Amino acid sequence: MSSNQFTVASPPTDAISALKFSPDPNSTRIVVSSWDKNVYLYDLRDENGVVGGGKLLQKFEHRAPVLDVCFGENENEIYTAGLDWDVRKIDLNTSEQTVMSSHEAGVRNVVYSREHNLIISGSWDSTLHVHRPDAGTNTQSIPSIIPLPSKPFSLSLTPTKLVVAMASRALHIYDLKALALLTAQADSDTANGNKVELEPWQRRESSLKFMTRCVACMPDDAGYASSSIEGRVAVEWFDPSPESQARKYAFKCHRQTAEDGVDVVYPVNALAFHPIFGTFASGGGDGVVALWDGISKRRIRQYQKYPSSVAALGFSGNGKYLAIAISPGFEDGKDDVPEGVVKIIVKELGETEAKAKGAK
């Protein structure tokens, strides 16, 4: 109930686009990408190893706002994607930046698959670029370009699959093994360029009626949750059998009844699964973070409202911390992003705080 909560020192100066915890279970490192063109690296531990407000370790300036960031093979390697159309690799030790590939529009997402050693980026030019980590440095290794039917809005990985949520409520699930194989083939066969027509393992239509905002995969590789701009979250399973498909469901959340009885519906901007318990957190435009048990379909808890929209969420590798990126959200009828405080809040979770309580 009473979890310790820290506010990370020296936050970005503009809206946060993404926030990732290091996948290393004992690490307390966080990378944050921001619209202020920088990528920030924080460590929650101070010199004495005490977890608290943490400190800013490094800041990497880009040419344009950065839309996504992710850790690579280890803690010292990150990949960034941004409005300058580039996908970059940054070596944290040397601060060396390498352009992996360039899209033909802003790059919205970048993810790294440790199991297959692939970097996948999704851009508003409606393509995915699949790179191997040596792309950019090794001219022999060029990324494969997978055309998509629509603009990708969110990517999420499991050890075996890649889920791509796109505009027009389209959703593709790719098999990473096939992706890796094709990329390897494309490398050796540069004659037909690097465009790869890859049939997704599954094509789905979003279970939600409105634009998909975020997608996140279950840590046990069984399924994924997706959220829409219309205060709703859907939980689905990969298994195409009718039994598994019958289990899928969606629920409303991140809504508030205004004084006049009108239900104000906020977009659900962020989803993150707990790496151990398999529960998930949702963050909405209303500034509320809620923890859900996707299996027993219950809300575990809901935290007090933050002053502005929740832009991103991340659990630490060991599931002990939940980082929440608070920044003003883009709302309808506004030409500009409203003024608001940009904050990164880290919650230290109680042992059972994010644990499913089990069906009552």
Add this chain to the structure above:
Amino acid sequence: MGKKRRGPTLEELMARPWCYYCERDFDDLKILTLHQKAKHFKCDRCNRRLNTAGGLSVHMSQVHKEQLTEIENALPNRSGLDVEIFGMEGVPEDVLQAHQQRVAAQYHQAEAERQAVTGNPPAGSGAGGQPNKKPKLEDVSDLKARLAAHRAKRAEAAAGGSSGEATPLGAGQSASTPTSYGQPPATASPVSQQQPPVQLTYPPPYGGAAVPAAAPYQQQTASPVYPAFSPPGAAPYAPSPTGVTPYAPTGYSPQPYPGQPATPGYGATPPPFPQQQTPPTDTGLPPRPGSLPTLAGLPQRPAFAAPPINAQQMQQMHMGHPAPPTPATGYANGNATQTPGQISSSVDDLISSAAKEAAAPEKAAKKDKTKNTRMIYSDENTSPEEKMAKLARYAFSRSAFQQETALGEIPASVVVGTIRDQDTVIDPAH
């Protein structure tokens, strides 16, 4: 008159205890306090249930050395510890009022919806029962009156417009009639407001009702008038009810028609009329032989005639009234001339109210759909990030940086012709 009780009244709803933290309402206070203990004042660590937030806070700090920061399972704006709640005690006034307002709003909305669906009047208004019963109660005298009026009319027709005489006489006698007369439209209008479909779906009875509708006119001049001035009219009339037995249909039906020249389209009605009327007159004769011959038969008529006419038809009778305005004016009876005006205006009201009513559910349904949802972000095709990217301060022109980009490392296909502005729409097909 045990009316079926449907749902709680607003007062009952308002009186229900409810939980400050989650706005749920309960049957009684005890259950509410149990709920609060179980849902909001339960210690996370040891499952102990405390009575209040303060109690829980003290428990947490003393037993578990932790600080309680918020109430569990509470609505986002209610999870604070600043208010001390126990049951319904301690709920801030403004929150209480807001809750009551919402309950009332919900109640009225549900009521309106139910009304729209069932066409029933609002609970407790009593208007639902009234119109159904009233006409039945009235119709004995009504029908009697109608017949009398009809006869008077006939008499008048026969007398060649000696209506001037009828007025004073009729006025005295009909003192009660106008009231009951004026009533039907009054009571009928609420009914039809609530039952617009009924109104609209009964055009056929309209024709049938028109025949009895003629009767109210008779009422004004009823019995006293009749003997006073219309012996000529009475004479031809009397035979019909009295001499009914075999001839009633033929003898009877022609009469109303001459009396009502202004009512066209009634052609269909004659058959039902005599059919219904014959038996009553038949049996009606013996019980009242003493009174005037015409009257003798009359009182009986409604007794029999009324039942087959259901409430709606009854209403229709009143509604249908203005249709024959000519005879009414011909009366020159103060009440009579007045009533058509009243009625026609009430008919107008009815029509408009029915129209309004018909439109109302539609509106309500529409409201329901759009109801209560205002999306903070509703652009279906452009993500918030894309919109943000278009803002001037985030604008990025790739061409300006083109020189910098390490071209050699980038696949040719990507670079070719990529000197585009950020806002350029890129066709993925290319």
